[in-house]
Amino acid sequence: MSLSPALITETARSLLIRYGLPDVSMRRLAKELGVAPGALYYHVSSKQVLLTQVAQEILAPLRAEAADARTLMLRLRELMLPLRDSGDLLLLAYALDPRLPPAHVLPAQLRAQGWSEAEASRTTAAVMRFALGAIATEQNQRLLDAEQDTAVQNTADQNPGEAADEDPLAVEAEQIYLHGLEVLLARPSLRA
């Protein structure tokens, strides 16, 4: 089988899922496809557009879902959180396309709930920015914790006193996310 834009983005996506964004390099991608690095540039104009394409594909399932704003925002977090370091990716894709799912349906949904057009579009932008910031923060915290864990591994082996707790940081992160959504998506009449 020969190369194609679709095959390249699909392979990039699989690398992202398996190893995280830092391991999605053009050279690694080429190796995975059994091809010279330069070959990719016959099908894809740059790494940046390739990655935003990948982001769009990962979020594509959200286009088919008919759920309310809150649920869609929760799904966004579920989809992206496991992809290591993908926060930057999302931030870039959103800057390039402010209609990135789930932002593509939020304004219409909020309008249907009685929001004005100006309020609906401002709130969509605000809630997306909050979500992207929150997801990137959570991913960074996980990475940093993982580094610290491996660094402390030996000391922990010699000192198994404290039990492994339920990762209160992760639980807290989810509460923060829920809280932000609740406040930002609250009906405007409640604030007037």
Next chain:
Amino acid sequence: MSLSPALITETARSLLIRYGLPDVSMRRLAKELGVAPGALYYHVSSKQVLLTQVAQEILAPLRAEAADARTLMLRLRELMLPLRDSGDLLLLAYALDPRLPPAHVLPAQLRAQGWSEAEASRTTAAVMRFALGAIATEQNQRLLDAEQDTAVQNTADQNPGEAADEDPLAVEAEQIYLHGLEVLLARPSLRA
């Protein structure tokens, strides 16, 4: 004068201000200091800790300011927005230290306004995530617009029909930021 952690972070900061984050590499930094790249690692353990140190220094002025939450968050945006691509930097520094200014004083301020401790800490986390997401988004949009501008330069020269407008995207971005702050920092009694 010889190398020191302080001199290195100060030079990194000046590179960041002058050229943006992509131009702050250890090798570029070494060249700027007239030293071999390896020399930096005698004073600094990694690029990551160096950059978070730089972020802390850039935000240090906020530690001295005695302003309300909203003003501090606006100052945060003013400080970071001009530093090209520094959003990632901020996201990393905040993940490493959730008490990064202005987060270090927000909980106490909110408590003084009658918020409960739980509400104050959750709101601080939410508003910081929103701000970091918003700043990163704005910086990315600027970068992408700049790329497009240089690409369209020639066509624009030949076609000077439309006047250069007031950059409505930037104005809109500020409104979104103000709106997010207003909603997230609204007194909890107004939502109960």
Next chain:
DNA sequence: ACCTGAACACCGTTCAAGT
């Protein structure tokens, strides 16, 4: 049309060896 080989101009980090 599609791809290779090779190059250009970079990265972060380590480490023996020098002073």
Next chain:
DNA sequence: ACCTGAACACCGTTCAAGT
């Protein structure tokens, strides 16, 4: 103690040349 030189293992991108 502090730094150099050189290496290791990478980057994104371009482009003549091949098929």
